[in-house]
Amino acid sequence: MKKLVTALIIVLPFVLLISLFALTSVASVSADIPANGLVINNKGAGVFSFDLANYQNRMYEKDLGVEVLPYMAKNKTYSLSVTDANTGEKSDIVTLEKDGSFALHDVGVAKLTYTSNDGGYSDSVVFNVGSSGVLSYVPSLKDAVGNTVTLSVGDDTDFEANIEVGSYVLSGNYYPSTATNIHASYKSENDDKIQIDEVSGKINAYFETNGVVSIFVKDAFGNDVEKKIRLIVSRSGDLMINGQRTSSNRNDTASVTAPLGTTNFTLFVDCKDVKNNDIRISGAKSADYRVRKLYDVSDSAYAVDVTLNEPVNSPMEGLLYSVRINGNPSSTRYFKLSFADYAFSVNSLANADGNDDLVVLDETTTRFVVSSNPDDGLTYTWRTDDPSVAEISEQSGKYCHITAIAQGKTQLRIDWQKIENGTLISNGTITRNLIVTKSYASLIFNEAASSHGLGKLAIANRKFENGTVTDAEYVTKLFNNVIGKDQSQEEIEYPFDDIVFKSSNDSVLSPEKTADGVKFIVKDTGEVTITAEWIYGDRFGAKATSITVNAVNGVYVNTYDELKIATEMKKQIVLQNDIYLGEKLTDEQGNLLYSESETTQKLLSFVKTIKTTGDYKYYSNLGEEQPNVYVCFEFENDVYGNGHFVSAEYITNMRGALTDTVPSYALFKGPLNFVAANMSGIDIASVKAQDNISFLVRKNGIVLDNVTLAGCDDSSLYVKDKLGNSKLELALLNEKGTTLEVMCDATVRYCRIKNGRTVVRVFGKSSISASSVVNPQRERINATFDGCRMHTAREFVLKIGTNRILRGNADDLAPSFVDSNGNAYTDHNSVSCDKYANDKYFTNNYVLTDVTLKDSILSTSGLFSVGVESHFSGSLLDMPTLGFNYLKGWDGLAATSYPACLRLVGNVILDDWKELTQVDSSTLIEVNLKSDQQSFGWLQLNIPQMLKEVCKQPGYGNIISTIDGKDYVHGGIALYGGGKNYSIIDTSKYTFESMSQYLVNIGVLENSTDETLRMQGQMLPMAAGGENFRFVMFDATSKFNATNNKR
Template sequence: MKNKVVALMLLIPLLLIFTTFSLANVSSLYVPVSVSSITSLNKNVEYIELTENNTLNIQNQILPLKAENQEVTYSKSSVGNYSMPNINISNDGIITAFTPGTCKITTTTNDGGYVSSFILEVNSKLPLDFVITSNNEVKINETLYLTANLIPSNSTGTIKWYSSNNNIAKVEELTGKLTPIQSGEVTVTAILNNGLNGQIVKTQKITILKGDVIATMNGSTESSIKTYSGKVDFVASVDLDKVNEEDINFNYDEEKFLKFNIVNQLGVNTANFIIDAELNPFYSSATIELRSKETVLSTLTIIITDDLESDSCSFVGLNDYLQINAKNDFTVSFEPEDLEGVNVEIIVENNDVLALLTDGLNFQIEALKVGTNIVTAKFYVNDNFVCEIYKTVTVLAPYTGLNFEENSQTFGLVSDEIFVFGKYKIENNDYVLDEYTLKLTATEEIDLNKIDIYSSDSNIATVSGNKLKVVSNGIVTIYAESKDAKLLNLQQTPASFTLKVIDGVNVSTYDDIVKATEESKVVVLQNKINLGVEVLIKNGNNTSLISNAKSILQSEVKQIDTTADYTYYTNIGKERPTINYILEFKNDVYGNGYSLNADNITNVIDSYGFPYNDAVFKGPLDYVSLQNIASVKAQDNIVYLVRNDNVKINNIELKGCDDVDDLTKLNYTGTTLEIMGDNVTLFNSRVQNGRNVVRIFGDYEDSNKQITVNIENCILRNAREFILKIGTNKYILGDITGASDEYSAASPSLGGYTARNDNNLDDLTFMENYVKTIVNLKNSVLTNSGLFAIGMECKFAGPCLDGKQYNSYKFSELGWYNLAGTSYPAVLNLIGDVRIYDFKDIELIDSSTLIEVSANINNFPINFNIAEMITSLNTQQEYNGIIVDYNNHTYAHGGIVYYGGGKNYSIVNLEDFTGEKFTNYSIMFDDLNNTTRSDLLKLAAGKEPFRFLMYNSTSDFSVQKQIDDLHSGIAFRYIRNLNK
């Protein structure tokens, strides 16, 4: 089996040299049916309410339905500045939520790394927790309002506040108003009884500072206390840094007091006095002075009254704004506090909006409905009406789960890609300024009048309502906040959506992208686009064309002159041939993760697998042909073409046709992407489904010009021949006339340099004057080739290609001359983690797969005997490990091949490659032990060795690793995480 693989390797030139497509019986190259897409069946934003149900099922549809590996991997990630919920995702896609928060749920197919996603908002109507947010210091003679934020912010609950020492600081239970009495430290306790998991208790230490005043009574330098009974108690505090303790005295009219008791409590640099006093009922008032010697530091007036004054009546703890479904505990205050016989009646104007509960002087209202209501408190003393007070209470419904739906999407292959929006659109065949409609969502129906939407940079984009208008290029974040949440003083994290604005044209249709690319515009995909018009009618296994298919197909392609060697056509008296292409990217392309698919144009084949006469993609040009017997194939038709320099292709999926389960179905689909410009960058993209997937052979117009192409963070897959085919269009011709060594003459040396010498990389002259193509392939995945993942092609250089006669066959009379030569080199730099998942079951590959010739081949002596080749290699040991036996099958790795038969000066540079190093094999036609066929192979292709960089039976990058990585998704998922 090992020798069979080697023989198959040697047949690679035959695919290129003796290839035609007139053979009906061609073996298939079956590959697993690949996943082509995954679509979320969940809403863009899903909600879990913890008080009701804490689970949600993830639902997706994977296409095609017959995809072999439908395994997926679930993950969560952050959204903007929202806090992450604590959730668990089971292997079968059931989310269980434990805490509130917002995140993105992403499902990634293990095959291909396709993703679907949605936003998950976990809410709780009841608080899970709260955080005290008020200061932990306050000065005497100031007021501190204790505050806390509920978690989540849109939950509802009442926090009650308590002081550990009312002599140091008093705290109003419902409002959290803290009044310092004296310097010191007090512990404040906050209790919320209706938490999701029961009562929540938090404490905070508050330090009472002396402040700027020298002395206070009852927390103030000048105050009064109204009393009905005449009994009062209060605290006086003096700063001993400013007053001597022995100078402190209280001045009052002793006749007016029945009792005036003083308890001295020394603090840190503070004198504190607890006063317990009772006023003589014969007096209506009395004033107390706190002095330092004769200097008055503070005064307090005590007033006896039995009158309830309306201006002393107020609501305590009743909020101006209430969140719907919230409950608000409140009370009322009045002076004197100890007045007897006081009753209060609370009246709610509209019971549909607010519900009222009463318990003595403790009240509670519940917000039932959005609206405005008036709450009235009527005060009675001994059943006599005294006064009434009013307060307007507004019930609001702040948005919960406010989010931009755009955040539910994943914009492409790499996880941190952001949405790109162009400044223009096509309207009435003209370019006009475009505006973007923001997609906001929440648990409630959206009313834009209740949302503040604003831009982080109005120089880039402005917002009016939900319309975004572009001003200039740049990255901008759009924010949205609930106005009601602001009124309720709820802590809210603004919804945010970040996008990149560029000077490009947004395209969503086939007509749009044709116009924009033809007119050299930067294009931005806003939808997946199927190119062309469907001309193929499918009826079961039978196919037919619509009547005007030919004119439609011809209108959908354009032509360029071939850049490959067309000497053969000149030799037989024909003009320089042209090839078809569908789209040319003349400027940058931003895909937003969407796909372009040319199946309508490239895949016009009959039920036998051959192209219709009206088809425009019928296979590659001939490099050389042996009449109707066999032919060498050269450049193919192109689906996506790049000829300009400095073009960037980002975050797109380029398909030559629909996905296939048999690589032989890609015979006629052409090259998916051909790059002929310098400094072209392809990154964060997928390119797939072509006879060759990516072809890079130098500049379009100038074969002397060196071009550099960068491919980074990409997935390249599904090629009939090579996934990445690299070479140059420049060469020097051989000349065997009169040569003693016809093989050397057919492939002359290049500038005196030695071929197959990686040291040439360090030669500046070689790199600048001879290397015409440089490809930097970084952090990418290549998989599913019919031959090899990467082909480094050089010119074929057999003497027959320069007119040498073989037996009685005069090839020169068939145009076979001036074709042999030596190609200028290309350099491939493998950088970082490049993975070639291309082990093949060799039983799926046979000679009819690699040599497709017409039935007339039997009339010409090139009926190659595979068994003879295998026998000739049986005794050779240098190919140990080239095949891998695994699970009763035999595999070979389709890595990198240098091929062509002439001197191959191209180089694969592995200096910055972080993957496992390849094993290097070198195979010559002489390895066939001079069988009759080896001579013919050398005469046709040349005798220079073919080189192979492959993984083998001793590699850690094994068949098992390939199977595991592809099945588990590691093969593709690591690309998504590269920029994290």
């Protein structure tokens, strides 16, 4: 693409930057006041509990009182996300309806997070949803040994199943499984075909037939929900007794059980060959047999009523009996008859095995069912030993309702009797242990209801107390949703009976039960998941709850002094409060609290100085020492912020009531010069270099986690426009310095960084002598920014580059890098540079700054979201050939910078559409012209007009997006400098919408019909250099466009 106007760069709010000079005076660059917080005013403890079965009076979003701060914020909209409070996965338990009410669709613990659309600030509440009744169920059919029978969708019934003759149990899989108020009953359409106990659901399918059984369940809303199951019954033998196959082999045949003490019972025979009811049974015990054909069942179905001559009162096993059909000896089959005591099973929803201890929930009523084998028409009476623990609230034969009164243990006793013809045949008592426990069906940690900035909660094991460091304890609370109580959200108290706490890594953090709550004992630094699990959770289908935290083997910090001491002690830091660096030196009206000299001394006591790491040859040419920059605070160990901020407001913002001037006693007055044009001791124009720094990181391996770093307060940037509307004035950031400078291998994750001339700057390692030979392996730094939000910059939000250069000369102002064969790398200042990301020789030998920007959002810049800088290399920077006095010190400044690499990973969003009128680069080249210096007036660039000139060029028309008569441009990525720029943009792992790329060259302005623009096209390349600038940006054709994303 042909070289195009730097106008574009400027346009992109940047062009100026590369150009040598800029506007004569400080321009006003305003933006809408952004959101800086979101609160849920009516969240209470943060947890709301609901019984889905009794959710008649809906809760509305307006009841929560969601508010975006500050009140002057332009965009006060927000969005809602609903996630599982334990897993963090998306959840549809709760939805917000069109009328503003919350609809509950399921049971569980949902976290509702409100997030401001501007800035991504959030606050959360938890909806703990349970149900005292059944919401839905699916029938469950099991055979005599507990194997599940497959139910398929029926043609004329809800379900159907193919089964063999035998005994089965029909029940339900109830949802939620924690519901205890369950009423189920059973019915057969034809009891002769298929018998089913109306209380227990036990099925006797003794014949090859086809029949329908039903289960009726009363749901949470009082509806009787019926599910019909068609059972298609087949037999596997030619003669079946009580659902078992008989055999001609005496030793391997059916076994039938009859109860002790009775003289009457019935055998059920299924055989196709029977004629005239000729079924003859004989065996060890004398009896009379009466055969009945069951015509409404099938042609092969018979009942044989057995009357013993005398009862069997003691157990007997395996008495051999024979069956002969139609008097034919060859048809003889055998079965074994046993007389046994009854085997009992006592069941409820959470006690399905029927034989173990029974568990019921405190202050609930649970339905129990007793069944016997053999099933022999017994009568039952239920009682408990200790009614103060649990009492029988209702009973009717095989079932009863037990109401749990208090936690504890007692005995459940069921007295049974067998009565025939009014005579008591046998009796006994069934005994089960009955355990009453708290209902921990919906556990949640106290922390789940809170938001902790952009990241996770961090917990330290040390704290400051009276100026010394001592052990710190972290005690959390565990809550439970108790359905049906006035206070449904209930704190679980010591000793946490029936709750088990587990850590994913006990060597880092272990939980301990204490009288005050659950103590988290931090032993080391790392991410840990703590789980609380109810020991009866499996019985009731209750899930465990968990939280994931950052355990930190470090110290809690609450004040500026503690921050300094912890840093000196080389402790990892966990913030518990917002912190201001230094001391407030003005009153609320901006007036000094001390004299100017005292104020200066106090400011100096708050900062330290470091030698500039940038190119300071201009100062050397003037005979000056390597200059210093101020640093407000250096992080020398890891910091976990818990969403709290650290602000440099008291140091960087000394304008006070005089918003138009920076007072002489201020330390932060603007950046150093890269080069300046000087007349009569006054810099009439200067290109800026490294700036003062609010926060510095120079130690390899440092982690900044979930902390907000502010170069100044948001409120310090608020002004009123001519109409009285509040605005954010970016020009007030001119002297605020760089918010965060990284000079080492470091990880910055889930942080907010804001409010600086530059917000984040990464330019290479510190303590490297400019005169030393470049050692890439020792000097390279790798900085990662993950999940961050960076915003509000006068110039660039993120500015990257390197401090090392190939110095040029009159013959070669911008030297080239060479490959392993000594051949020059010819691809520079173009998209082709990006291929160097895969060139190991190039990256190993030349890339000195490697920055990964992952899943982060950058917004609100005065120029561009990202600036990738390279050295100027114009002929004016080699002054011995020109010799103008006002350009003193410009000797040997031209060079080629070592390249940087910017890697975009995941969803990186450069949210920086702005009005063209708000594009300004006056800070990049600052101009100060007196009345007798107006011959330099051409330096006062008209950026909007320059941009429009650029748009006239083929292929550049989409740079400007016009909406409702206003022109907008996107501040994306600018690779600038004027010399050779070898820097790399690696988008191989970038997943957001692709941006367009434009190449722009200042020299194209020479062809403009506008005299000023033509002068700029002739002169600016002499200072900056003649190479292209590269811009990576969204344009009018992008989906991420100005229509929905402009500021």
